[in-house]
Amino acid sequence: xxxxxxxxWQVQHLIEKCMTFGMSMEECMxxxxxxxxxxxxxxxxxxxxxxxxxxxxxxxxKQWMSEKRSASSS
Numbered sequence: 762x763x764x765x766x767x768x769x770w771q772v773q774h775l776i777e778k779c780m781t782f783g784m785s786m787e788e789c790m791x792x793x794x795x796x797x798x799x800x801x802x803x804x805x806x807x808x809x810x811x812x813x814x815x816x817x818x819x820x821x822x823k824q825w826m827s828e829k830r831s832a833s834s835s
Contacts, residue, residue, distance in 0.1 A: 772799055772807045780822065783829060 775797055779789035786808045793799040812819045 769807055769810075772803060773811060775799065776804065776808055776811065783826060785826060 772793070775793055776789055779792055784792065786805065789808065790801040790804040793804045794801050
């Protein structure tokens, strides 16, 4: 179980890096699969756990992403 926690923490760290670049979960899944050899299902699972633990943060992040995308498309 300890190894799983450590690995999960590493994926969490990579997800946080993706978020600093304003990536969606799908973009992050693709990037980690290509660059860090992390299976998309693993990224998705860790991302969803983070969402559960930090609902308010992710609500704000999604709002920011939506605003950012509409600003870049106009």
